[in-house]
Amino acid sequence: xxxxxxxxxxxxxxxxxxxxxxxxxxxxxxxxxxxxxxxxxxxxxxxxxxxxxxxxxxxxxxxxxxxxxxxxxxxx
Numbered sequence: 060x061x062x063x064x065x066x067x068x069x070x071x072x073x074x075x076x077x078x079x080x081x082x083x084x085x086x087x088x089x090x091x092x093x094x095x096x097x098x099x100x101x102x103x104x105x106x107x108x109x110x111x112x113x114x115x116x117x118x119x120x121x122x123x124x125x126x127x128x129x130x131x132x133x134x135x
Contacts, residue, residue: 064094068116069081069086074113080113086116104116
């Protein structure tokens with residue numbers, strides 16, 4: 060399985076949280092097959108809004124959500 064990463068961002072209610080103010084206006088930067096590519100896209104998007112403290116961009120590891128047992132510790 061590919062290691063899918065999602066980069067998106069938007070306006071947050073509080074800059075210290077990930078509580079996005081309006082889900083309909085999220086900026087989906089894109090999907091990336093490796094973390095390095097996702098990080099480059101995240102940096103570029105974040106840099107464009109560096110002067111706006113209420114804008115936040117994140118990288119989400121979708122592959123971890125799709126296969127959570129792969130990273131879970133064994134129960135032995």
